[in-house]
Each structure stands twice: as structure tokens, then as C-alpha cells.
Amino acid sequence: MRQIKHPNIEQFELTDIMYALADPTRLEIVVMLATAGKKMTCGELDLNRPKSSMSHHFKILRSAGLVETVIEGTEHMNSLRFEEIEQKYPGVLKAVLKAAEKV
Amino acid sequence: MRQIKHPNIEQFELTDIMYALADPTRLEIVVMLATAGKKMTCGELDLNRPKSSMSHHFKILRSAGLVETVIEGTEHMNSLRFEEIEQKYPGVLKAVLKAAEKV
DNA sequence: ATTATTGTTCTAATATAATCGAACTATAGA
DNA sequence: TCTATAGTTCGATTATATTAGAACAATAAT
Numbered sequence: 001m002r003q004i005k006h007p008n009i010e011q012f013e014l015t016d017i018m019y020a021l022a023d024p025t026r027l028e029i030v031v032m033l034a035t036a037g038k039k040m041t042c043g044e045l046d047l048n049r050p051k052s053s054m055s056h057h058f059k060i061l062r063s064a065g066l067v068e069t070v071i072e073g074t075e076h077m078n079s080l081r082f083e084e085i086e087q088k089y090p091g092v093l094k095a096v097l098k099a100a101e102k103v
Numbered sequence: 104m105r106q107i108k109h110p111n112i113e114q115f116e117l118t119d120i121m122y123a124l125a126d127p128t129r130l131e132i133v134v135m136l137a138t139a140g141k142k143m144t145c146g147e148l149d150l151n152r153p154k155s156s157m158s159h160h161f162k163i164l165r166s167a168g169l170v171e172t173v174i175e176g177t178e179h180m181n182s183l184r185f186e187e188i189e190q191k192y193p194g195v196l197k198a199v200l201k202a203a204e205k206v
Numbered sequence: 207a208t209t210a211t212t213g214t215t216c217t218a219a220t221a222t223a224a225t226c227g228a229a230c231t232a233t234a235g236a
Numbered sequence: 237t238c239t240a241t242a243g244t245t246c247g248a249t250t251a252t253a254t255t256a257g258a259a260c261a262a263t264a265a266t
Contacts, residue, residue, distance in 0.1 A: 022122035050226050074233050074242045089202035095194030153256045177212045177263050
């Protein structure tokens with residue numbers, strides 16, 4: 001079974017997280033995941049862009065530690081690593097989500 | 104007397120702020136300003152880089168709305184626009200500063 | 207006036223990132 | 237086994253950022 005590599009909490013870097021959140025497309029993915037509060041496929045998180053473009057953004061979200069992707073069948077289920085990010089950087093993601101929602 | 108243009112609160116963009124904070128040099132400038140809690144010259148905030156490079160980073164911090172620069176004589180006095188950023192995006196800068204300090 | 211100081215702007219080089227079509231991989235289902 | 241589905245990876249293109257030297261602008265001091 002395939003697996004996708006994710007950083008652990010010790011490997012999180014604040015600037016990587018800031019960088020990942022600095023792109024509107026990626027920020028929207030994060031907001032959608034937070035709002036849904038459940039795993040979502042890349043397809044559900046699609047922002048009518050080519051798959052390869054979306055895949056690129058997911059890769060950056062994963063490498064920053066913001067998103068966890070587990071493979072279930074042919075689908076990649078994504079979820080926000082909210083608790084872990086909050087544990088390492090309390091309040092950051094929470095405040096950014098609140099800020100992002102009010103557009 | 105020369106003047107430097109800064110965005111007003113309505114013009115702040117969350118992604119611009121995230122982007123500005125995604126660079127280690129700029130994040131350090133922001134932390135230094137927050138820690139000092141007073142105006143500082145670009146010289147005092149120097150991170151032994153060429154002046155033109157530092158100037159570039161200040162420009163990005165200013166355009167994001169994070170830093171305000173007022174000219175006093177030959178010096179440019181920089182301060183963190185903490186209250187304004189907090190007003191528009193409550194908790195964001197506060198949490199990021201806390202996160203950045205514990206490196 | 208001349209010179210020093212502070213920082214910006216200009217310009218060019220290099221590096222990094224975004225975009226997206228096409229080929230590919232892994233699983234599921236017929 | 238063949239086909240469909242879901243995403244990734246590859247490769248090339250274009251766009252954006254970083255870096256830094258050199259010239260410049262504004263004030264201050266001699």
C-alpha cells in the first residue's frame with residue numbers, strides 16, 4: 001500500500017507554514033478543510049484548476065505540515081493537521097482561519 | 104519633507120502578511136521590532152546584509168502593512184503596526200510572534 | 207559649499223515558484 | 237484482463253523573488 005511522507009511536529013517550520021498560507025489557492029484549501037471538519041478528496045477540494053496544479057499546492061501544504069493525506073483506494077483523503085499545528089504554534093492557525101473567513 | 108506610502112487597514116491583505124512573514128529575515132525584523140517595542144532605524148535592524156537587500160525586505164514589510172517607516176532626518180524610523188494588524192486580523196500577529204520567539 | 211550618513215532606487219543576475227499538458231502509477235470495477 | 241478513476245510526477249514555460257553593486261536623494265554637520 002502506498003504511503004505519503006509527512007513531517008512530524010518537531011520538523012514543522014513556522015516560515016514554511018507562513019509560506020504555505022501565503023497563496024490564496026492554498027489558503028482556500030485550508031479554510032475548506034477547516035470548515036468541513038472532515039477528510040476531503042482532492043477532487044472535492046478542486047478549484048477548477050488542472051490536476052497537476054492542484055497537486056503542486058497539496059504537496060506544499062503537506063510539506064509544511066498543514067495537511068495530512070491518506071490514501072484510500074484510488075482517492076487521497078486530506079485533512080487539516082489542526083491540533084498538531086496548534087500544539088507547536090498555539091493560536092496561529094486558529095487566528096489565520098478566523099482572519100481568512102472574513103475574507 | 105519626504106514621505107513613505109503605507110497601506111491603510113482596509114487595504115491589508117492576509118496573504119500579503121503571510122507572505123511577508125514567510126521569509127526568515129523579515130520575520131526576524133518583525134520580532135526585533137516587537138521585542139524592542141519602539142522605533143528602530145534600518146541600521147539597528149541590520150542583519151549584516153547589503154543595504155539594498157535590507158531595503159528590499161523593508162519594502163515588502165511596509166507594503167504588507169506590517170511596518171511603518173517615518174523619516175527623521177537622515178534616518179528611517181521603523182515600527183511594527185501591531186495594533187492595526189491586530190484590529191483587522193485579531194490574534195494572528197500575536198500568535199506568530201509568540202511562535203517565532205520560541206524558535 | 208563640501209562631505210558624511212542613511213537609506214532608496216536602478217539594474218542585472220540568479221534562484222525559486224506557479225502553471226499546466228502529458229505520461230505515469232495504483233487501485234477499483236466490469 | 238481491460239478500462240475507468242484519482243492523483244502524482246515529469247518537463248518545459250513563464251512569472252516572481254532574492255540578491256547585491258552602483259548610482260542617487262535627502263538631510264546633517266563641518
